[in-house]
Amino acid sequence: MSLLSWYVACIQALLILGLAPLLIGWVRRVRAFLQNRRGAPVFQPYLDLYKLMLKETRVGHTASPLFRAAPYAIFVSTWLAAATVPLIALDLPTAWIADIIALVGLLALGRFFLALAGMDVGTAFGGMGASREMLVSALAEPAMLMAIFTLAMTAHSTNLVSVMESHLADGFILRPSYLFAFFALILVALAECGRIPIDNPTTHLELTMIHEAMLLEYTGHHLALMELAAWIKLLLYGVLLANVFLPWGVGQGLDPLTLGRGLGILILKLAILGVALAVGETVLAKMRLFRVPLFLNLAFLLALLGLLSHVILEVGS
Amino acid sequence: MSLSLVLIAIALALLSSALSLGAGREVRIVRLVATPLIGLSGLLACTAGLGILATGNSLETVLPLGLPWLPWHVRLDALSGFFLILLGLVTAAVGLYGSSYIRDLEHGRDSIAALGVFTGLFLAGMELVLIAADAFVFMVAWELMSLASYFLVAFHHEHAANRRAAFLYLLIAHLGGLAILLSFGVLAAFGAGFGFESMRAAPLSSTWASVVFILAFIGFGAKAGLVPLHAWLPQAHPVAPSHISALLSAVMLKVAVYGFIRVVLDLMGEVQWQWGVAMLVVGGASALVGVLFALVQTDLKRLLAYSSVENLGVIFIALGLAVLFLSTGHPLHGALALGAGLYHALNHALFKGLLFLGAGAILHSAHERDLEQMGGLLRRMPWTGSLFLVGSLSISALPPFNGFVSEWLIFQSALQSWQIDSGVLRSLIPIAAAVLALTGALVAATFVKVYGVAFLGQARSRHVRRAREVTPAMQISQGILAALCILLGVLPTAMIELIDQVSAQVLHLGLLQTSAGGWLWLTPISPDAASYSAPLTLVLLVSLMAGIVWWLRHRIPRRIRRCDPWDCGFAPPSPRMQYSATGFAQPVRRVFAFFFDSEEARLDPLEPAPRYRLRLDEPSWRLFYRPLAQATYTAARWIVRLQSGNLRIYLGWTLGTLLILLWIVS
Incomplete structure (x- = not known):
């Protein structure tokens, strides 16, 4: 772990902050195009963040100190989780600090505070959002871990860098287990990022909110941090899907040319994923809450099938 | 030296018991002398355990007690030492806490002297179990522990429900005790002696070994509260005074784990893979049933008791993995799984002790156990609230707290299942890991509910609104446990080195190169396969958070104004509009309806004050206990x-x- 790789890790961490609003802006833009709307420019999320940062921050009378600490905890844990995923370079020292199980743990830490923040002011919608978020995550987390275990057992490692390296070394092999895990992770990503068909990020109908319900009492720079954390989470899942299953293009060296090429390929992959997400959100409708378990059970079964097909078909041979 | 420390600790516990017995009308003696003596006894036990783990050898002696031809053998080795540390840490905090806590009870109807007598006997029994080196003294100490704890559970005996819970506890404890006695009987018959030394040498056929395993699993499993023998636990643990609940849940259940490890892994040595499968199945079922029932409880202490069922299930999943790896010829991975199980046992003792003391603090100052009446306690009791948050984060297995480390280690050892040749076992272990993952996420939901309903929002009743912070002694004792939770979460490598001694003694080999990368890195298999650096995670989390706060304060004019909550512009929120604990759990209850025998009744909603009634029963009564009865x-x-x-x-x-x-x- 050279000093240079730590620099690259810092650059990647900052790149996450820069790319996350861009990805969400792109998804919104494509969605607007598909829905025959003009839509906001791709850079609108940056302006939104800037606006929120300058606005006055309000806190309810009944809020406890936890309410004011939660946005920082949520933002930092999500950011740190994202910083352990190789973005443009493989040689990433932060990946050794937290392996992929710890990444899931860090995301869970953020979610824990998010749900508590929702319940803090003592409003009906906040509690509703927290209760639903914990249900969705309770069903999504095992599916996510199963999908991850499939990858980890193939590479004999839970370290993302090792997983990607072994994948690169093997060349492109279409493993059934990977295919199952990939689809399971897509379903999990939709649920965890609060996208259609689980949750509607643009909803204004109170009774269907999940993520928005927990943010309802937040304003100003608190809200900016929470929004950015949610966008980082979307980017994180996008990068997991794009880089872990298809690691080609991620730079194996640290010279500027490799990094630049890595960045270009990453943006291309994310742009494609963004289009897929926008298409999905345009053609699908949001589900009723009690249909969500079926959706996530499907994710869990896919992940379990992936794991079983790995231990039965692929290990012995 | 260490062994005599333990004997002194036992003597102190007995002395505390005798002092309480002689206290008579001077009930202050219990509070001022006897209860602190309990804490001191725990401290000595912990010191002795640390001493024996630091040196790594074992000490034994013969006590001039017992029958003439069967004197009491006691022995202190690494395994006993580890569990003595666990017992000592919790007991020390409980001793400090108890002195303040029982002050309220002095004016009640129940006999404080009896509480002191049986607490001392209970502790002495547990300490003696941990150093017993023959079946005779083990069973005497075990029964002392069971009987003394029966009287502690029946402490508030004026309520019929408490008496019934205590009787159920006594019944199942004795069925379990009988099974343990029989398993020792088989070992003693083949080993020709009651000493553990001769039992170790017993030449057992595989059938008789399985008989011993089944008896030990039933006996110790009943004490540990494994499904389906768990029904007593959520009834018995909550009704004892809170610091005793902490001892019961945090320590006594671990004594059962100790007994199980002693008999199955130490005395028998040769293990069979079928045992591992049985442990995985029972452990997984306990984990899932425990957490689902914890999630739907509204009584805080009962919720914590159900969560103990869940955690014991997790420990037995880890031990089951250890047995599977050992029986299939992968002793190094078996050692890792055993270490993970032991680590989780210690973690559970710390955070469950902390949470029970927190629940006791609420009971002490607000006189409330029902979550539906709580709310807003973080502002009323800032210290208890903050420390309870540490406990909630730890039990929910979130980094960088201690629960995460043990869960991570269990996942890591489960991920080594590809090494096993049998395809059935190879696919069974990941399913157990899936159950563990589901359990972990549901635990987080449970403790979001507990913390959100009890400590956040607004008070739902008048007496909770008037709650006051508890005494400094009670805060400090919770603080000790919370600090240990953080310490074990941030510096796992130090603890792993101690656990290494245990696996070196029990399995005759150390853990894999778990701390090979230095104190910063936890690398159970190899640095390439998995690494987790808890210290760096904590440092990064804290420094980034501080950095952002500092940056925002300098860059952006921070105007924070207090206002009414928005709540989508409906009427200003009242405490009754908050989400209730029952409401929070409703989606999960509906999704996992299969696990509950529930009966819901809504009366006419047009009534001026419509009421909602919900009764939840355990299917285990319908499927297991009633047919058995x-x-x-x-x-x-x-x-x-x-x-x-x-x-x-x-x-x-x-x-x-x-x-x-x-x-x-x-």
Whole structure:
């Protein structure tokens, strides 16, 4: 772990902050195009963040100190989780600090505070959002871990860098287990990022909110941090899907040319994923809450099938 | 030296018991002398455990007690030492806490002296179990522990429900005790002696070994509260005074784990893979059932008790993995799984102790156990609230707290299942890991509910609104446990080195190169396969958070104004509009309806004050206990036919029995 790789890790961490609003802006833009709307420019999320940062921050009378600490905890844990995923370079020292199980743990830490923040002011919608978020995550987390275990057992490692390296070394092999895990992770990503068909990020109908319900009492720079954390989470899942299953293009060296090429390929992959997400959100409708378990059970079964097909078909041979 | 420390600790516990017995009307003696002595006894036990783990050898001696031809053998080795540390840490905090806590009880109807007497005996029993080196002293100490704790559970005996819970506890404890006795009986018969030394050398056929395993699993599993023998636990643990609940849940359940490891891994040595499968199945079922029932509880202490069922299930999943790896010829991975299980046992003792003390603090100052009446306690009791948050984060297995480390280690050892040759086992272990993942996420939901409903929002009743912070002694004792939770979460490598001694003694080999990368890195298999650096995670989390706060404060004019909550512009929120604990759990209850026997009744919603009633039962009563009770009753009806009241028939039975015995002997 050279000093240079730590620099690259810092650059990647900052790149996450820069790319996350861009990805969400792109998804919104494509969605607007598909829905025959003009839509906001791709850079609108940056302006939104800037606006929120300058606005006055309000806190309810009944809020406890936890309410004011939660946005920082949520933002930092999500950011740190994202910083352990190789973005443009493989040689990433932060990946050794937290392996992929710890990444899931860090995301869970953020979610824990998010749900508590929702319940803090003592409003009906906040509690509703927290209760639903914990249900969705309770069903999504095992599916996510199963999908991850499939990858980890193939590479004999839970370290993302090792997983990607072994994948690169093997060349492109279409493993059934990977295919199952990939689809399971897509379903999990939709649920965890609060996208259609689980949750509607643009909803204004109170009774269907999940993520928005927990943010309802937040304003100003608190809200900016929470929004950015949610966008980082979307980017994180996008990068997991794009880089872990298809690691080609991620730079194996640290010279500027490799990094630049890595960045270009990453943006291309994310742009494609963004289009897929926008298409999905345009053609699908949001589900009723009690249909969500079926959706996530499907994710869990896919992940379990992936794991079983790995231990039965692929290990012995 | 260390062994005599333990003996002194036992003597102190007995002294505390005797002082309480002699206290008579001077009940202050219990609070001012006897309870601190409990804490001191715990501290000595912990010191002794640390001492023996630091040196790595074992000490033994013979006590001039017991029967003339069967003196009491005691032995202190690494395994006992580890569990003595666990017992000592929790007991020290409980001793400090108890002194303040029982002050309220002095004016109650229940006898404080009895509380002191049985607490001392209970602790002495647990400490003696941990150093017992023959089956005789083990069973004496075990029964001392069970009986003393029965009286502690029955402390508030004026309520019929408490008496019933205590009786159920006594019944299952004795069924378990019988199974343990029989398992020792088999070992003693083959080893020709009651000493653990001769039992270790016992030449067991695989059938008899399985018999010993099944008996030990039933006996220790009943004490540990594994499904389906768990029904007593959520009834018995909550009704004891809170610091005793902490001892019961945090320590006594671990003594059962100790006994199980002692018999199955130490005394028997050779393990079979079928045992591992049984442990995985029972452990997984306990984990899932425990957490689902914890999630739907509204009584805080009962919720914590159900969560103990869940955690013991997790520990047995880890031990089951250890048995599977050991039986299939992967001793190094077996050692890792055993280490993970032990680590989780210690973690559970710390955070469950902390949470029970927190629940006791709420009970002490707000006189409330029902979550539906709580709310807003973080502002009323800032210290208890903050420390309870540490406990909630730890139990939810979130980094960088201690629960995460043990869960991470269990996942890592489960991920080594590809090394096993049998395809069935290879696919069974990941399913157990899936159950563990589901359990972990549900635990987080449970403790979001507990913390959100009890400590956040607004008070739902008048007496909770008037709650005050508890005394400094009670805060400090919670603080000690919370600090240990953080310490074990951030510096796992130090603890792993101690656990290494245990696996070196029990399995005769150390853990894998778990701390090979130095104190910063936890690398159980190899640095390439998995690494987690808890210190760096904590440093990064804290420094980034501080950095952002500092940056925002300098860059952006921070105007924070207090206002009414928005809540989508509906009427200003009242405490009754908050989400209730029952409401929070409703989606999960509906999704996992299969696990509950529930009965919901809504009265007419047009009534001015419509009421909602919900009754939740455990299917284990319908599927296991009632049929068992019915079968026992039917069997008793058959046996009662022997009792005709006619002396000649009785003599006939005696003659027949004698003839049969003579036939067998000849």
